Amino acid sequence: MENTDKKQVVFSAIQPSGTITLGNYLxxxxxxxxxxxxxxxxxxxADLHTITVRQEPAxxxxxxxxxxxxxxxxxxxxEKSIFFIQSHVHTHAELAWILNxxxxxxxxxxxxQFKDKSAKHADNINAGLFTYPSLMAGDxxxxxxxxxxxxxxxQQHIELTRDIATRFNGLYGNVFKIPEGxxxxxxxxxxxxxxxxxxxxxxxxxxxxxxxxLDPPEVIMxxxxxxxxxxDACVRYAEGKDGVNNLMxxxxxxxxxxxxxxxxxxxxxxxxxxxxAVGEAVVEELRPIRERYEQLIKDKAYLxxxxxxxxxxxxxxxxxxxxxxxKKIGFVR
Ligand code: TRP
Numbered sequence: 573m574e575n576t577d578k579k580q581v582v583f584s585a586i587q588p589s590g591t592i593t594l595g596n597y598l599x600x601x602x603x604x605x606x607x608x609x610x611x612x613x614x615x616x617x618a619d620l621h622t623i624t625v626r627q628e629p630a631x632x633x634x635x636x637x638x639x640x641x642x643x644x645x646x647x648x649x650x651e652k653s654i655f656f657i658q659s660h661v662h663t664h665a666e667l668a669w670i671l672n673x674x675x676x677x678x679x680x681x682x683x684x685q686f687k688d689k690s691a692k693h694a695d696n697i698n699a700g701l702f703t704y705p706s707l708m709a710g711d712x713x714x715x716x717x718x719x720x721x722x723x724x725x726x727q728q729h730i731e732l733t734r735d736i737a738t739r740f741n742g743l744y745g746n747v748f749k750i751p752e753g754x755x756x757x758x759x760x761x762x763x764x765x766x767x768x769x770x771x772x773x774x775x776x777x778x779x780x781x782x783x784x785x786l787d788p789p790e791v792i793m794x795x796x797x798x799x800x801x802x803x804d805a806c807v808r809y810a811e812g813k814d815g816v817n818n819l820m821x822x823x824x825x826x827x828x829x830x831x832x833x834x835x836x837x838x839x840x841x842x843x844x845x846x847x848x849a850v851g852e853a854v855v856e857e858l859r860p861i862r863e864r865y866e867q868l869i870k871d872k873a874y875l876x877x878x879x880x881x882x883x884x885x886x887x888x889x890x891x892x893x894x895x896x897x898x899k900k901i902g903f904v905r
Pocket of ligand 1: 583584585586587618621707708711712720721722726
């Protein structure tokens with residue numbers, strides 16, 4: 573029986589592998605913020621996942637703190653939600669090992685992200701890159717999460733998580749809640765400003781393709797002014813107009829306007845005006861976030877107190893699940 577008084581548990585995580593981008597914000601973090609009232613939200617910085625690709629130690633340290641402060645600056649309320657750092661909570665690595673033994677080689681081989689990433693990092697196709705989905709499954713299952721908001725690129729991992737959990741429950745009884753993945757309806761899929769066929773990514777080889785959450789206003793404006801469009805010279809959402817479609821998506825996500833409203837607003841105007849408007853809207857959206865970030869990053873002691881508190885709660889919740897799992901399997905407790 574569902575306990576109707578209790579809020580559903582939402583779990584999600586993001587990799588701190590570099591700066592947080594406008595794509596991360598509009599596609600994920602903004603929804604994390606919005607869900608805080610309706611759900612019991614548990615969010616993590618998935619730093620263990622990050623080392624499946626080689627990281628430079630000093631940069632990694634900086635990226636983790638920056639990501640923590642940036643995401644808090646977006647509006648994660650640490651009084652309401654649990655926002656912790658994955659590597660600080662040892663149950664994650666432990667359950668990941670266990671789940672590896674309940675996940676088939678064939679299943680992991682079919683993950684499209686593994687295929688993509690191993691093509692991209694052909695010199696370092698490590699076992700962690702391959703078993704990454706079992707770590708992710710552990711993240712989710714430890715908290716008995718009901719709902720997992722993720723981008724479309726992670727849906728396959730959620731399906732695998734459900735398969736692993738169902739298999740485990742079949743063997744040992746009801747240990748895991750079977751989570752549901754969902755793509756938030758107002759989560760925009762933001763594409764590169766330079767190559768609108770690929771997702772906006774911090775690893776974009778063209779720096780103008782990616783807007784970072786902490787980019788100064790003049791940099792944001794410059795990137796939007798250089799954004800790739802087309803020769804149609806008309807602001808309308810249509811197939812084949814990937815650059816314009818992407819700008820319309822961003823503008824719509826930030827202003828709340830529909831595609832029709834945007835088309836009307838820019839009827840008879842050129843792309844120059846449109847790009848300026850999109851840039852300005854993004855600058856205004858990000859301004860308070862950047863200001864809040866600047867305050868937070870100066871106060872390392874406060875940041876530390878926030879994640880230590882969250883780490884502790886996460887450990888407590890996740891230990892209950894891990895204990896149950898180990899007992900069921902037959903480990904001596
Ligand atoms: N793999 C996810 C990504 O790269 C991040 C992640 C790690 C995650 N663990 C998770 C997302 C658990 C949702 C739930 O985007």
